[in-house]
Amino acid sequence: MERLTKAEEQVMQALWKLGPSFVKDLVPAMPKPRPAITTVSTIVRILEEKGFVDHEAFGRSHRYFAKVTREAYSGRSIKRLMRDYFSGSPQQLMSFFIEREELDTRELDALLKIIKDKKKR
Numbered sequence: 001m002e003r004l005t006k007a008e009e010q011v012m013q014a015l016w017k018l019g020p021s022f023v024k025d026l027v028p029a030m031p032k033p034r035p036a037i038t039t040v041s042t043i044v045r046i047l048e049e050k051g052f053v054d055h056e057a058f059g060r061s062h063r064y065f066a067k068v069t070r071e072a073y074s075g076r077s078i079k080r081l082m083r084d085y086f087s088g089s090p091q092q093l094m095s096f097f098i099e100r101e102e103l104d105t106r107e108l109d110a111l112l113k114i115i116k117d118k119k120k121r
Helices: 006-018 023-029 035-049 072-085 088-101 105-119
Strands: 053-058 061-066
Touching: 006 023, 006 035, 006 061, 006 072, 023 035, 023 061, 035 053, 072 088, 088 105
Parallel strands: none
Antiparallel strands: 053 061
16 A cells, blocks of 8 residues: 555545545545645545545546545554554554653553453453
8 A cells, every 4th residue: 555645645534534525525624724626636636546546427527435444544554654663563652652642541541451452362
């Protein structure tokens, strides 16, 4: 799976949030400053070429939809992050967030529960 540019990721975020959409509906869902409709249209076509997006034709209009789920893309992104910055080690990745982020006890307890549940399996 290819890495997306920041602009491509923003369009994908809008598609994942809205579901199947026309380009004119994606623009308001984009972060400010919002790009022009022609820019979003170009990005959507690039995403289609990359295999992330497909469309349904309605006359001369196209309604676009994500072919790649948010979960699939985020999973690949996390694995890439772990490989590139944490020597491929989940432990180093988790340690980084636990040590450097201000997690409250509720969040730490939730992480511990996930770890304990995983150990049981």
